[in-house]
Amino acid sequence: MCFWQGTGNEQLHAQTSEHRYSCNVCSTTFNIKGNLIRNKRLHSGERPYCCDVCSKAFTHNYELTSHKRLHSGERPYCCDVCSKVFTLKSSLIRHKLLHSGERPYCCDLCSKTFTEKRTLISHKRLHSGERPYCCDVCSRAFTHKRHLTSHRRLHSGERPYCCDVCNKVFTQRSNLISQSFT
Numbered sequence: 085m086c087f088w089q090g091t092g093n094e095q096l097h098a099q100t101s102e103h104r105y106s107c108n109v110c111s112t113t114f115n116i117k118g119n120l121i122r123n124k125r126l127h128s129g130e131r132p133y134c135c136d137v138c139s140k141a142f143t144h145n146y147e148l149t150s151h152k153r154l155h156s157g158e159r160p161y162c163c164d165v166c167s168k169v170f171t172l173k174s175s176l177i178r179h180k181l182l183h184s185g186e187r188p189y190c191c192d193l194c195s196k197t198f199t200e201k202r203t204l205i206s207h208k209r210l211h212s213g214e215r216p217y218c219c220d221v222c223s224r225a226f227t228h229k230r231h232l233t234s235h236r237r238l239h240s241g242e243r244p245y246c247c248d249v250c251n252k253v254f255t256q257r258s259n260l261i262s263q264s265f266t
Contacts, residue, residue, distance in 0.1 A: 105120040106113045109127045114120045122144055125131070131141035133148040137155045142148045150172055153159065159169035161176040165183045170176045178200060181187070187197035189204040193211045198204045206228060209215070215225035217232040221239045226232045234256050237243065243253035245260040254260045 104113075104115060105117050107120060107123050107127070109124070112123060114123065125143045131143050133142040133145050134140070135142075135148060135151055135155075137152070140151060142151065153171040159171050161170040161173050162168070163170075163176060163179055163183075165180070168179060170179065181199040187199050189198040189201050190196070191198075191204060191207055191211075193208070196207065198207065209227040215227050217226040217229050218224070219226075219232060219235055219239070221236070224235060226235065237255040243255050245254040245257050246252070247254075247260060247263060252263065254263070
């Protein structure tokens, strides 16, 4: 077994099967140095991968690759059951649960089941009353981050959704869509 104190970001290297690299900010440990580097970017806010079309920057290269598919329209992941296509492999995997009927995540309070862990976590907030997303302007709290994002637009006046027909602008995409049917 070999141990050495690293220079720079590595805390400790050990030639064992254990985690070798430790973040000095959050103490999370990693087997692979590249995973430590990516974790450090989350703390520093560094976004070294930049889209050459719209200049949006990303922490990870795979995020940039995925983002570029929005511009190109590429959807490389295809459902073998219904042929629906996706830009992300994770979206295809989640979609396939619809065909299988599998709902592996179960609420221990009401037994309701979910296809995704994040949906279960969000659901549990209904039972606990937890509202972890708080407006820094008026202190109103929300159970979902997307609800806070939408609420903040009331304060900022931002209306990012515009109707192509009449140029009316909206704070929420759903309002734009419902307007187009009237």
